[in-house]
Amino acid sequence: MDEKYFPAKIEEKWQQRWEESGAFEVEAGAAREKRFYCLEMLPYPSGFLHMGHVRNYSIGDALSWFRRLQGYNVLHPMGWDSFGQPAEQAAIKRGVMPREWTEQNIEHMRAQFKRMGFSFDWRREVAAHRPDYYKWDQWFFLRMLEKGLAYKKVSPVNWCPAEGTVLSNEQSSGGVCWRCGAAVEKRDIEQWFLRITDYAEQLLADMREIEAGWPERVLTMQRNWIGKSSGAYVDFQIKDTAERVRVFTTRVDTIYGANAVVVAPDHPVVERSPVREDVRRFAERVRAERAAAREPGAAEEKEGVNTGLMAVNPFSGDLIPVWAGNYVLTEYGTGAVMSVPAHDERDFEFAQKYSLPIRRVIERISYEQPPAERDPAVEDQSVAMHEAFTEYGILVSSGDWSGKLSEDAIREMGEFAESRGFGERAVTYRLRDWGVSRQRFWGAPIPVVYCDGCGVVPVPDGDLPVMLPERAEFTGAGESPLAGVPEFVNTTCPKCGAAARRETDTMDTFVDSSWYFFRYCDPKNDGAPFDGEKVAYWTPVDQYIGGVEHAVMHLLYTRFWTKFMRDIGLVSFNEPVKRLMTQGMVVAETFYREGEDAGSRVYFNPADVDVVRDDKGRIREATLISDGHPVSVGPFEKMSKSANNGVDPNEMIEAYGADATRLFVLFAAPVENDLRWQEAGINGAQNFLRRVYAFVRRWREALAGAPADVGAAGDFPAEARRLRHETHRTVERVTNDFEGLRYNTAVAAMMELLNALGDFKAEPPSASPAELFAVRESVEALVLMLAPFAPHLAEELWEALGHVGGLLRGGARWPAFDEALARKEEVEIAVQVNGKLRGRVNVPADASEEATREAALADERVRAWTEGKQVVKTVVVPGRLVNVVVK
RNA sequence: GCGAAAGUGGCGGAACUGGUAGACGCACCAGACUUAGGAUCUGGCGCCGCGAGGCGUGGGGGUUCGAGUCCCCCCUUUCGCACCA
Secondary structure, three states: OOOOOOHHHHHHHHHHHHHHHOOOOOOOOOOHHHEEEEEEOOOOOOOOOOHHHHHHHHHHHHHHHHHHHOOOEEEOOOEEOOOOHHHHHHHHHHOOOHHHHHHHHHHHHHHHHHHHOOOOOHHHOEEOOOHHHHHHHHHHHHHHHHOOOEEEEEEEEEEEOOOOEEEOOHHHHHHEOOOOOOEOEEEEEEEEEEOHHHHHHHHHHOHHHHOOOOOHHHHHHHHHHHOOEEEEEEEEEEOOOOOEEEEEEOOHHHHHHOOEEEEOOOOHHHHHOOOHHHHHHHHHHHHHHHHHOOOOOOOOOOOEEEEEEEEEOOOOOOEEEEEEEOOOOOOOOOOEEEEOHHHOHHHHHHHHHOOOOOOOOEEOOOOOOOOOOOOOOOOOOOOOOOOOOOOOOEEOOOHHHOOOEHHHHHHHHHHHHHHHOOEEEEEEOOOOOEEOEEOOOOOOEOOEEEEOOOEEEEOOHHHOOOOOOOOOOOOOOOOOHHHHOHHHHEEEOOOOOOEEEEOOOEEOHHHHOOOHHHHOOOOOOOOOOOOHHHHHHHOOEEEEEEEHHHOOHHHHHHHHHHHHHHHOOOOOOOOOEEEEEEEOOEEEEEEEEEOOOOOOEEEEOHHHEEEEEOOOOOEEEEEEOOOOOEOOEEEEEEOOOOOOOOOOHHHHHHHHOHHHHHHHHHHOOOOOOOEEEOHHHHHHHHHHHHHHHHHHHHHHHHHOOOOOOHHHHOOOOHHHHHHHHHHHHHHHHHHHHHHOOOHHHHHHHHHHHHHHHHHOOOOHHHOOHHHHHHHHHHHHHHHHHHOOOOHHHHHHHHHHOOOOOOOOOOOOOOOOOOHHHHOOOEEEEEEEEOOEEEEEEEEEOOOOHHHHHHHHHHOHHHHHHHOOOOEEEEEEEOOOEEEEEEO
């Protein structure tokens, strides 16, 4: 053992050993109950590891080590979400082909992962861009096509007219092209969709199965995203025409209060309007305003135009006007609503603005007096209504329905509409079908062929994969670069053999990530996406770890994909992930000064900047320490691959070692909190490791002579008993903390144990067998518990303590704790007088209530406070406190 | 606007089902060892007070022998949804 702790040396040594021994390579085997699938969201191979990655994978790696040491067969794989735009951007900017660029990045990042010492089974690596992977994307697509779950429809995309190219939502944010600033248009193109809406109900209902293991917040977001809403369609006849306008409402019970039908500005019924030119101009203006709006979807002031059309309320027979309104969305429901200002906030606002009548038809249920029936002849019954009454209640002024409760009326009126043929009860969802077409090069080609004679023809399974060409023209303009590769486009029809054209759209990269973790179970299979038995052994995933930003997209898609896989017999469960943990972001304080060149900024290392904060913790002033001059201050910025201000993990590894870096990110904050990166803290982590190292080095030789079992150790003196108690208590705490991924407190507990070891009085050369036993037991437990956080050092110390074969191959086991030893022998009891802490007494842990009370009352300080007072009562909480109430 | 979560020292954060608030660490202060240290070790470290003691978990009220924890009102922050009919 070296005199000092040299992380680089130790880490290199063990990374090599792990590689040679295949320490992290696993196969299906053992009992299913003793297997554990630990999964972290796979990264996009940008080429650089950032602290967010380090955090994400340190969390999973620690859990994997913990389970392995507990004797589980642990699958902990890694792969690459390697399709997607940045590779095409690199091609446009630097002329390097996407495949080459991606492979280089993967090489680089894999090396970085290895330097971090993450315990991945690299033989199982998958990468979305490799044909042996995307072949199965295509295979799944064909299965969906067979089941009618994949279909084509015309749908609007964001289109930059200046460049003639399709943009993603992100690229067209603010309604302008991110590159040239031209106003983005909506253009209709035919695109492929997957019918996720067929699964809307299941996606909601099956949340029951994962409620216990998923963060409430994620489930809520998914629930909102799916947006189930039960109500009814009702048809309003348009007077003097054969047309009907269908509206969707959840509150059909309020229909007698409808003062208008309001349609979206581009609703087809507008064609019938005598003032359709006005409405068209209105629609145009609304569209323009939306495009110019800074935040898309932000609420605008309600506006509308009276179309001059009249509609018949099918329940009451009332004739009401048809308006076009900017607050009615084309995309939701039927693009038309009935406006009931008395009982809907938006309609109320609209009615106020245009002075439309407000008719109250729902009253709060009152048990004292029956609701007042209002005179139906009087239009404005908004007496004392300052806002809409949106609760359920009792119907009034509603013809035969008056007197009914909202709940009953909603059901019965829906049924009534159905029986009369002017409506139906219905459930709608906000969830849309999943558009998977991308007019891009770097994605899995959609495996269909267009033939003049046969139409849309699926590529036969035997012809998969439809390979991406190696090269293409990348200009950033026009349609998918694939369309410019004749060898790709021109093919023959699989059905009739005639000349045909391939689909040039590729799939959304979320397709790749919807099922990748099944492929890890059987990554080399070339006859099927995976072997059913292998997947049955490993899945569902026991613990999934990733960022909240995937709460709806990825995590909803993968649930959908799993249900589809179940329906075609590939898996036998409903939900792919039992437990989900969403870790917080790593954020960095960045400081910059505007540079010489316009728009350029000079960044400073946060460690060199002295900060003054206000009482809210916000930065008020920052001073560059090196030269004492003030610099301007930036807000906290998210450290991410797109930000060039991140902390480079390589620098951390070089300065402190991978072990200290890992330990620190897990210790610095609870895993679900955001972590503000402050380099100052990391030396604390390194210091801890150094002290563990020094302790082992000091005791190593003496411990070799420690008795092998308790029996041989003899009697334990008080101090050794105390140490054993600390050891067992710490093992208990750390073990429990692991179950809840509470790494910060687990590390704190280990630090306490080291402090206890440091306080241990005996010196190695003169320690008694019992003392040696206690120290050895403690140190070994500490080293084992350290393995998930600092695996290199743990291996090194485990070896130094005389164990051979390494932690995993050598059969080391997570320490067990003895319940009895984990309990204290003697406890400190707080003594309160009238609820105020006045003293502390020590009593045996098993002291009776009476004995505890007596000890408390006998305490000198307590007596000073109770002297001459009457003791009204005493409350004794065994093992905790005594409260003496005096008067 | 609606919904959810959260407010604890200078900072990150502990505190099991109501029971000793501030574990552990960072930063800071003092001392030791050093030619030196941004290394290491020892001690201190919520606020006020010389002290006894008092105050203290965003603010206000309540329940209780006892409240960071439970209840009510308010404030602030973060996140999500944002005209979803």
